[in-house]
Amino acid sequence: MTRLAAFQRVVSQYSDIADFLLVYIEEAHPSDGWVSSDAPYQIPKHRCLEDRLRAAQLMLTEVPGSNVVVDNMDNSSNAAYGAYFERLYIVRDETVVYQGGRGPEGYRISELRNWLDIHS
Template sequence: MRRFSDDADFLTVYIKEAHADDGAWANLPTERFHVKNHKSLEDRNEAAKLLTDILPCPIYIDALDDEAARVYKAFPDKMIIIFGDQIKYTSSQIGPSGFDVDEMATCLEKILKS
């Protein structure tokens, strides 16, 4: 983000919680945030607020019907470059462990040069 901040806008869309305490991860010991499945937009908004100290970009929340996650096939998470009204890049693996930041940077460099 620091490298491209003069030329691109970055944002996070917080979608359905992948590791909800009252879901499949309920009985696993963890030091992560404790978030329950969202039953309202207020729940989702409160959960997204937990990320504001970690992510240095604006955070938006997906609708409760998970429209953005569905449209972009983003569950549990994806990196996407949208240029104009076209998707120019979608991470091939789910993240965060599957993300290839260098691949995404290369794609963004090509877009910015064109």
């Protein structure tokens, strides 16, 4: 959630040329697991879809007006896109045209912005 402000700025800047979607996946640092000391929320490991939906609601409060969907409990979106913990993608005409690195180290909002600048 710490990178959502930068993501929200990109959404605002490029909303006229792109649709943006956040996919909430399993919690990276659950409060009953490997806890991050700088986590803004204490979210336990999701035991059911309702847990995940509640956690996604917290994320939605950080990025109001954004489109947020939730991965299923089988984590099929996470597995398909290798998103664990966070990752940026651009999909055009059902084809992945940009795949950012895996977060947190490979998550670079500046790369996404550069791609959008070049291809818009």
